[in-house]
Amino acid sequence: MTGGNDSLRKLSRNLFVFVIDRPKRVLASGLLMLAVLAAGAGRVEKDTSVEAFIPSDHVSIEVRDRAEEIFGLRDPIGIALIAPAGESLFEAERLGAVRELHEWISTLDNVRSDRVTSLASESWVSGEDDALEIEPYLEPFPQSREEARRVWERVGAMEPHLGTLVSKDGRGAMIVAELRDPQRADETYLEIMDGVTARLETLERLDLETHVAGQGAVTGFLSRSIDSDSSKLRPAAVVTILLVLLVSFRRLSSLAGPLVVLGASVLGTLGCMGWFGIPYYAITSALPVVLVAISVADAIHILTRYYEVRASHHDPGVRAATLQALDDMAGPVTVTTFTTVVGFVGIALTSIMPPITSFGWLAAFGVLLAWVYSLLVLPTVLILVRPAPSPVFRKGESQGVDRAGRWMAAFAARIAARPVASLATVAALTLVALVGASQLRIDRSQVDNFDRREPIAQAHRAIHATFAGTSYLDVIVETEEVEGLLDAERMAKILALQNFLESLPFVEQTTSIADYLSVLHRAIEPGADSALPEDDDAIAQYLFLQESAGDPTELEEEIDGEARLALVRAHLNSTYNSEEREAVERTERYLEEEFNEPGMTAQLSGRVNIDYHWMQRLGSSHFRGLLIALLMALAVAAALFRSPIDGLLALLPVLCAICAIYGAMGTFGVALEVATSMFAAISVGIGIDYGIHLIAQLRRGVEEGLDLEDAIKKHLPGPTRACFFNAAGIATGFMVLLLSELATLERFGALIALAALSSFAASLVLVPAGFGLRAQRARRRHVGRTAQVAALLLATLGLLSLPADARAEEAKTATQLDGPTIAARIAARDTSRFSRRIIEMEMTDRRDKVRRRTALSYRSTDVRGNKKNVLFFTAPGRIEGTAFLGHSEAGRDDRWLFLPATKRSRRIPASDRGDYFLGTDFTFEDVDNELTIQTDDHDLRNIGSRPRGDRQVIFLEAKPKSAAIAKELGYGRLVAQVDIETWTPLQVDFWDLQEQPLKTIEATELEWFPEGDGGSGVWAPRKITCVQHQNKHKTVFSYVELTYPENLDDDLFVPDDLNRGPR
């Protein structure tokens, strides 16, 4: 941890104390702020249209809008009346029902009465006796079966109406109504459904099936579903989460705080939507559920810690336990909150679809809001409600954690003991998942949005089976000059385009002005060879005749008034977007290569074209969003642990979980579409939390010096339990989406639930396995290094030639030496008179605040043993230039300090040998004598020997000879573990005058320096660590450069030269 972290922790603690001491005021402020935020919720407006998924400036929307403007086309609601198989709709009574419905629909408020199309409004064309007749189908209204059959014959002659207004087999008729305001599609849809229901008796008597479908209906149904979902999903999610909390803590009083947090998150986010004018899209239905599920995660961790503290042997009470819980958990929940936010931000940054972008930002905001309320308001609720200790957390049992936590920790310990096998198993499972994932497809179906039993889904299927389809691919043909389309060749080209379109898969029918001209041509010139007139003037005259004899507005959907623009519409009965892809791509090519010519061009439009374009983007934005979320989460985790490896380890479980889910989707045919495409990035944010919590705990254990098994047993039970309930909470919360009326949300919920649980499971396996693997490698390295060192040592000492029993004999002899002899051997070990070192000092306090310094040190010892040492600090900049000089001579110590601020070397008092050396945890005695134990000052005793790693060490006990010496040295006893081969104390444990453990100094990374001691070589540690047991401080001296020159200039050790710095 850095100093910055420490100051942050201090700040946060002060904040927590502030909050806890003023619970009522803070709670009231929190609720007041929430009320202000939530007030915006009333301003939220729904936008359930499918266009909402495309940016309004996207080219496909622009073309669609242009078509709408020119040809007056809007997504309609279609009402289909279908007679039973083998029967015909063309019965007088059934046609009467069509007319009655048509007339009623035309009266609806939100329906454009001039744009309601059906048999009741359209006309047929005939030419008799050289006269062109255009007559409405149902005028006069057929009174008999024969007259009705005649109507069917007329329809059969009108190609543009076959398959669109009337099914080709004559069983069904369609009433198509355009809406004035698509935003009110839901109420119109309901109105029509009500109208149909009111006529149900009549329709059933006539044996007519009635279906309401079309884009307008879809929009309306979505809107109705949103309302319905909102009314049941939110409470269901809340109840579910509260149940999870209840099971987790078995205290009703534990519910109040999380309830406030999730309320704040959901209401605050919805209010934010209102204040910022963000519409409530179909996908937004999932947002409250998402927030409910995720927002309590922080609360679960804080409450877990609260109950753990309360379950300790000395229950400190509500206030202290709350403060302790906040102190311990503020850091982890902050990090996991930010990783969750990262997931949502990844979605927001990469999606081009406004609903998804909004979803990402809003969810990120909601999670942040939950974090703020978890840290600041939840504590106030705890203080006011005063939850009693939970029966789940029992005193004295492995940190007070119940069996579930202990069981999971035991499982983790088993995994850690077999890391390779565990990792191999996970890798194999991931490979299997990847095979399934290869089948994953990116696709979407309008009908798949809904449950198959829903009326809208049934209508879709029925209309697709009976009519030409309700998916439109439009081509807008445009000429440069006015009346440019009154050209026989161009009209023939349009007809050729229609023929091409009808050759495409899923295209059932096409309509255009050419169809009408063809009908007119056949009526006027029944014997003509060609389908269209070959004379330009004839085309103009036919259109004039049509306008004069029939409804002048009848062709306005096919051609504009200037005869410059025309619409060719292809009806597709496709179900999936993938089925439409070929039609769009081939048509684009056809227009480019075959159709466009100087003076006439064509552009694609229509629903199918729009869907094609945004689905194209969906795939790339999904994987880009996932990648960004992964990278950001990795960055956060790596920064938290200051280790890219641990960051990767935290991410690995999520990656495995996502692979598993891709595999499941591929295997079970679940396509990646709008809602499901969000699962991966969200899963990254949620799933990485478990890895982070577990890694943080294991690192804590390792830093405490525990071996991995002990670290797992000590630190994992509580956090694994909390993570499990966190995952369970999220999973059950998201599973509430299974109650949605929208199938796409059901799939979304199921995927996230699966991701949360599988991420937790993968974390529980991969994190201990990763640590286990690391421990195994460290052991191997240690053994390898030790073996090298031992070999070098033996070679250097020329002992290789000695028989093994001789070496053993020498070792045996060494272990039997008495204390003073051992101390003498330590003092006499090969050392160098001159040294130059670059020391990196790292001082860590009890709060893990780390200070670092770098110094260049010179040390000189003369033949009489008088020592001089000088330290020039080179970093950090704050103390750069500061220099310390010490002369030790014949029992006298002289010291000087040069401070750059004063630019003067000044004499400083000679401290006691037991005083701390320049703010470190080493004393002047430690530094001056470099682990040599002064025989004059101590009573020394050999108290045994034992192997230490692959070395044999003697335990040398030293007690100061007098109380005065003990006081001066600052300790009452020490025990040094002395390596009998190098006579280097590898570890020295100190006890204070009251026999309490004081500190431990450990010398590690022992290295042979052949140039030392005038070429004789010396052993020296690269790192010396001093751990203070009483105040939990730690100092590490790392010698990053260590050289032993043959001589050093005396002027390095002159007080007045300290200002000149290192040389």
Next chain:
Amino acid sequence: MTPRRVLALLGFCLLASTASGQSEPSFEWGLETQLRFGSFTDLEEEDLFGDLELIPKLEWGLGERGFARFEARARVEGGDLLEPGERPIDGYSQWSRPVTLRDVGSVEVREAVLGRDGQRFGWSLGKQQVVWGAIDGFRVLDVVNPVSFREFILEDFGSARIPLWSLVLDWKLGRWRLETVWAPDATVHEIPVDGAPFAFRAPRFRLQAPEGFAGTEVFESPDDIDLATYGLRFKTLAAGWDLSFSAVSGVDPEPLARFGNSGSTFVRFHERRDVLGVTLAKAFGPVALRTEIGWQPDRWLNTLGAAGLQPTRFDQATWALAADVQGPMGWFFNAQVVGDRLLDAPALDQARLARPERDLFFSLFARRSFRYDTLTWELRWYGGDSRPVGAASEGQGGLYRSSLEYLIDDASSVRLEIDWFEGDENAGGYGEVFGQFDRSDRVLLVWRHSL
């Protein structure tokens, strides 16, 4: 010092570094930033101020023992309170003069040195500080460089000291060392202008024309008298004793005043002075003792007697004793006493502007670090006593200074400081050294960052 000269100097340093043939030149740099906000609690009007200091430092290692160092300081003040108007730089020599940024701040070269540390002989040439003496805060023998009194004695010593262009030679003569200084840079003390919070108010320091004076005030730059500073110091370490002898002769940075041109002008000017001194220091277990003795024969000081404002020569003796004590539980204490005496000083009723015959100053300092040396609390007290000829003993007022510094991380710290003066600016006719700033109590918040 014009920017052009600074650039030329930098170029010189760079050239020197590239010209070094023996080994690859090394280069290091640093940047110190200090941001302060403060409030004078006792001023009548505007009392908030803030300033920002940027101190870039460059250092080249030239060959095995050569070096070049450069340090500049840019200082910007918000509120224009500490230095009202443009910075008073009249006392700087042409070569040392800072570049003023109108009333906003200034930029100056703090160090620009080229040198070599030889085994027997070393030299350094350029703008630099030469710090002799052994006492903190009182300048008995630390007299080579003048100082800025912008914040009286509250500014760090190194920061307040004004570097001079000089040549320093250093001979190692067995156990002895001889240092000589030649500084042809007649810069004198920087004294705050009237109206500044730390402008001298005590009569003993104020060199103004008497009330009703109708003539003009003139400042004679020391450049005009073309005087250089010469100094030498012998030093040794014998039997644990730090012993030094020093002699400095140069421009007295404290100004004098006289009437000129038959009384129509009031002239402020500088004379030479000579300072001879001895220092001794030794540690006795947890106590380190330091002492200084200084002697200034025939020093010019102002008197205002029957003949009007008149510089007069006096002999001046100064002594100082300091003790550092490493106390229990990490406490550090420092106590200092400084005595100063003018020989043959005129009586109070004979010379109004002369300082008292005897000054005695005390200082006590305590420091304790907490939380693993990340939090440091310091408390200082300065006080004193003066004894004019023929008059009763008078106090000097007091300065209390307490600060709490927190080490945010290895590079940054934040300090809260309270400086509290007490006393009377006019007491006893001379005014009190510390009491003259009775209205300049202040609270400071300082953030420092070092790169």
